[in-house]
Amino acid sequence: xxxxxxxxxxxxxxxxxxxxxxxxxxxxxxxxxxxxxxxxxxxxxxxxxxxxxxxxxxxxxxxxxxxxxxxxxxxxxxxxxxxxxxxxxxxxxxxxxxxxxxxxxxxxxxxxxxxxxxxxxxxxxxxxxxxxxxxxxxxxxxxxxxxxxxxxxxxxxxxxxxxxxxxxxxxxxxxxxxxxxxxxxxxxxxxxxxxxxxxx
Amino acid sequence: xxxxxxxxxxxxxxxxxxxxxxxxxxxxxxxxxxxxxxxxxxxxxxxxxxxxxxxxxxxxxxxxxxxxxxxxxxxxxxxxxxxxxxxxxxxxxxxxxxxxxxxxxxxxxxxxxxxxxxxxxxxxxxxxxxxxxxxxxxxxxxxxxxxxxxxxxxxxxxxxxxxxxxxxxxxxxxxxxxxxxxxxxxxxxxxxxxxxxxxx
DNA sequence: AAATGATGTTAGTGCTTACTTACTCTAGCA
DNA sequence: TGCTAGAGTAAGTAAGCACTAACATCATTT
Numbered sequence: 001x002x003x004x005x006x007x008x009x010x011x012x013x014x015x016x017x018x019x020x021x022x023x024x025x026x027x028x029x030x031x032x033x034x035x036x037x038x039x040x041x042x043x044x045x046x047x048x049x050x051x052x053x054x055x056x057x058x059x060x061x062x063x064x065x066x067x068x069x070x071x072x073x074x075x076x077x078x079x080x081x082x083x084x085x086x087x088x089x090x091x092x093x094x095x096x097x098x099x100x101x102x103x104x105x106x107x108x109x110x111x112x113x114x115x116x117x118x119x120x121x122x123x124x125x126x127x128x129x130x131x132x133x134x135x136x137x138x139x140x141x142x143x144x145x146x147x148x149x150x151x152x153x154x155x156x157x158x159x160x161x162x163x164x165x166x167x168x169x170x171x172x173x174x175x176x177x178x179x180x181x182x183x184x185x186x187x188x189x190x191x192x193x194x195x196x197x198x199x200x
Numbered sequence: 201x202x203x204x205x206x207x208x209x210x211x212x213x214x215x216x217x218x219x220x221x222x223x224x225x226x227x228x229x230x231x232x233x234x235x236x237x238x239x240x241x242x243x244x245x246x247x248x249x250x251x252x253x254x255x256x257x258x259x260x261x262x263x264x265x266x267x268x269x270x271x272x273x274x275x276x277x278x279x280x281x282x283x284x285x286x287x288x289x290x291x292x293x294x295x296x297x298x299x300x301x302x303x304x305x306x307x308x309x310x311x312x313x314x315x316x317x318x319x320x321x322x323x324x325x326x327x328x329x330x331x332x333x334x335x336x337x338x339x340x341x342x343x344x345x346x347x348x349x350x351x352x353x354x355x356x357x358x359x360x361x362x363x364x365x366x367x368x369x370x371x372x373x374x375x376x377x378x379x380x381x382x383x384x385x386x387x388x389x390x391x392x393x394x395x396x397x398x399x400x
Numbered sequence: 401a402a403a404t405g406a407t408g409t410t411a412g413t414g415c416t417t418a419c420t421t422a423c424t425c426t427a428g429c430a
Numbered sequence: 431t432g433c434t435a436g437a438g439t440a441a442g443t444a445a446g447c448a449c450t451a452a453c454a455t456c457a458t459t460t
Binding site: 111195 | 309312322348389
Binding site: 401402403404405406407408409410411412413414415416417418419420421422423424425426427428429430 | 431432433434435436437438439440441442443444445446447448449450451452453454455456457458459460
């Protein structure tokens with residue numbers, strides 16, 4: 001019986017092991033032997049599930065897509081205070097990055113392998129967040145006149161950029177190093193700067 | 201005669217070719233054969249100059265260090281208007297990143313090979329910029345009372361983070377794609393948000 | 401009880417890689 | 431003119447890689 005419970009469990013173990021090893025050592029540095037070992041199966045089993053290493057890699061990238069980050073959140077956010085809304089967005093955004101840190105690391109270091117695929121994933125994720133945030137800003141500028149007249153696209157990039165670069169440096173590069181940055185304080189400091197910087 | 205003109209020219213060609221190829225394909229993906237070919241010399245010549253591929257890699261990382269980015273700039277900046285100062289800092293910071301984009305890409309994707317070395321380089325560069333910027337903020341908060349009472353360390357990270365993530369996404373990830381972001385506008389929008397966000 | 405589907409074990413193939421050996425060529429300097 | 435430093439050419443080595451072939455084991459299903 002194709003796709004039995006056992007088979008798809010093995011499959012998942014291989015995808016997990018592949019994701020972790022490739023994110024740690026890169027596509028070339030993660031050998032099929034090691035991936036199989038990490039998954040707790042024989043190397044041959046890897047090839048029985050994925051006919052080549054490259055195919056395994058593509059399925060890893062495909063299967064671990066991003067959940068929609070903020071898209072449906074816009075109505076909910078509109079009900080909040082500006083400050084609470086920004087804090088919530090920062091929170092959700094960082095959580096999504098953490099959840100997918102292995103995949104993001106792969107995208108950053110192996111993007112020359114499948115540039116267009118990586119770009120698609122990126123657009124789905126970050127692009128969606130940009131849009132949501134930008135249209136939130138536009139709303140607060142227009143009907144309510146609460147925010148000053150900055151470009152909402154650039155504003156969204158500025159806001160998310162602060163958090164993305166924090167994530168990039170501390171989570172992707174120096175995860176294990178003790179860096180004395182307290183994330184709660186970081187969020188409020190960043191949000192405060194941004195609030196003052198964008199309000200009328 | 202060791203270190204003749206010819207020899208050190210060849211050496212430099214190899215370092216340059218290695219930097220470019222490794223930044224493009226990764227350490228494992230850039231073969232000694234291809235590096236030599238790109239440098240326009242025989243593969244054997246590579247091994248006569250650097251006894252192993254790993255040693256070549258280490259010398260690449262060592263030789264292409266960052267120039268001090270802002271360190272000596274503090275006195276000069278203090279004479280400027282706040283807005284002009286921030287624009288200048290953004291400018292210099294982005295220029296340094298552009299100058300060293302190949303090395304930064306290598307640091308990001310191969311940092312698992314020599315984490316401590318990469319960390320040192322990072323500290324020398326970004327760390328120095330943080331300090332300079334943070335002490336500039338502290339100055340404007342204290343003696344002149346011009347800026348409000350935000351944490352200067354976090355402020356520096358927020359400011360540089362906006363620009364680093366722009367660089368990271370557009371220069372490291374999607375260099376070749378047409379992305380309709382105009383850098384001049386980006387700088388002024390970001391700086392404006394930050395100015396309003398930090399002034400008393 | 402027999403068939404089947406999923407995995408394991410072992411031994412291998414052909415290819416590529418970093419790196420070596422041995423020898424030749426050439427330009428510049430003593 | 432001859433020596434030498436630096437580079438080239440060609441052939442090869444040992445190891446590691448993705449991937450395969452042949453056969454065995456075992457649980458589940460029929």
